[in-house]
Amino acid sequence: MQPCRLAADDLACRRGDRVLLRGVGFALGSGDALHLAGPNGIGKSSLLRILAGLMRPYAGRVEASGAIALSDEHLPLDAHRPLGAALAFWQRIDGVVAGDDRFGLDDLGDVPVRYLSTGQRKRAALSCMVASGAAIWLIDEPLNGLDAHWSTVAQAAIEAHRASGGIAVIASHQPLALGGLAVLPLLEHVP
Amino acid sequence: MTAPRRLALIFRRDCALLLGGSRGRGGAVLPLLFFLAVAMLYPFGVGPDARLLARTGAGVIWVAALLAAILPLDRLIEPDLESGFFDQWALRGLSEEAVMLGRIVAHWLCFGVPLMLATPIAAALLAIDGQQLWRLELGLLLGTPGLAAIGVTIAALTAGLRAGAALGGLLLIPLAVPLLIFGAGSLQPGGENGLVLLAAASLVALAVAPFAAGAAIRAARD
Numbered sequence: 001m002q003p004c005r006l007a008a009d010d011l012a013c014r015r016g017d018r019v020l021l022r023g024v025g026f027a028l029g030s031g032d033a034l035h036l037a038g039p040n041g042i043g044k045s046s047l048l049r050i051l052a053g054l055m056r057p058y059a060g061r062v063e064a065s066g067a068i069a070l071s072d073e074h075l076p077l078d079a080h081r082p083l084g085a086a087l088a089f090w091q092r093i094d095g096v097v098a099g100d101d102r103f104g105l106d107d108l109g110d111v112p113v114r115y116l117s118t119g120q121r122k123r124a125a126l127s128c129m130v131a132s133g134a135a136i137w138l139i140d141e142p143l144n145g146l147d148a149h150w151s152t153v154a155q156a157a158i159e160a161h162r163a164s165g166g167i168a169v170i171a172s173h174q175p176l177a178l179g180g181l182a183v184l185p186l187l188e189h190v191p
Numbered sequence: 192m193t194a195p196r197r198l199a200l201i202f203r204r205d206c207a208l209l210l211g212g213s214r215g216r217g218g219a220v221l222p223l224l225f226f227l228a229v230a231m232l233y234p235f236g237v238g239p240d241a242r243l244l245a246r247t248g249a250g251v252i253w254v255a256a257l258l259a260a261i262l263p264l265d266r267l268i269e270p271d272l273e274s275g276f277f278d279q280w281a282l283r284g285l286s287e288e289a290v291m292l293g294r295i296v297a298h299w300l301c302f303g304v305p306l307m308l309a310t311p312i313a314a315a316l317l318a319i320d321g322q323q324l325w326r327l328e329l330g331l332l333l334g335t336p337g338l339a340a341i342g343v344t345i346a347a348l349t350a351g352l353r354a355g356a357a358l359g360g361l362l363l364i365p366l367a368v369p370l371l372i373f374g375a376g377s378l379q380p381g382g383e384n385g386l387v388l389l390a391a392a393s394l395v396a397l398a399v400a401p402f403a404a405g406a407a408i409r410a411a412r413d
Contacts, residue, residue, distance in 0.1 A: 049412070052278075052282060053281075053282075054278055054281060054282070054412050055412055055413060056413070067282075067283075068282055069282065070278065070279070070282055072275065072278075074273070074274055074275025074278065075274060075275070076274050076275045076276050076278070076279045077274070078204075078208070078274075079270075079274070089200070089204060090279075092200050093197050093200055093201075093283065094283075132283075134282075
């Protein structure tokens, strides 16, 4: 994987007329992972969307080199289509062949996306992100709805991504069992 | 994977989605049935006088086409915005404008073309003769792309709003009035120039729509 970089400088994040976060800064290189920690509603998801370039920061700058993948609370799969066909759309868009099945979705290929459980939806979302081949992963609550087994699998996927030179930014209120994980406590950045 | 190939894949998905319908929202069939239902009901309303029907029928077909354009508004943009498709496409470097242009073409194929195919049936119900039917079809060919462009723009503007669907219908009517005036006007004796103005109105809508709809999608993110 090509060297990638993600840096934020003095970011502020606003929702409506409230400033949620102020002075958020970090710099990440290949193999780094950052845990955005904080309670519900502190602005983790908004911060991820700013890092992804989908929202403009209220102040500050984001610099990214490398393709970005975002996995948030939306599941970008057609609800009425079978999971296999819905995933195949993104595989064709990203020009990848259906590869490893580390999230155990092959058995669910015929199930329409709207019938999937919370954990299965999360696994599908993570699988989309892995398949995108992007260097920078922005993940919102990767462990939500996953049982112990799939939590381990998801964290192993993040470790493997870092080992291959990728970056992972994880917004979560849960503790993560990743080696060398930098933690950014967002409570310190509430104005 | 290059951007044109990705856009082609997205266009194919757009067509499949708009033609077949999804998530409990009807596909291309519903506006079509509405359109034919108006043509069927009108003679019951004004009586079977063939001369009256032939004189007013073509205008009724234009009104029916305009009102049928309201029906698909709520499934043009909203479901994909809800599921985060537009975010994912933006992350892959595809411009909102290009995606919106594709969606306008897909919407026209799944709305305008079926309407034109159903027009001979509606014309038969309204005792419209062959020459007028020909002029009507030509007018629809020029006008429905503009109607599709306005529809996608309004769908993008109202996506995510509460009561967006009802608001969309109200917004579409005034914006589509030029198309109705020039389209129905071109059917009057000596109204051939109306077709030129219809084409111009349609082109203006087509030229503005991808940018307006793209900007609306970006604004919806904040």
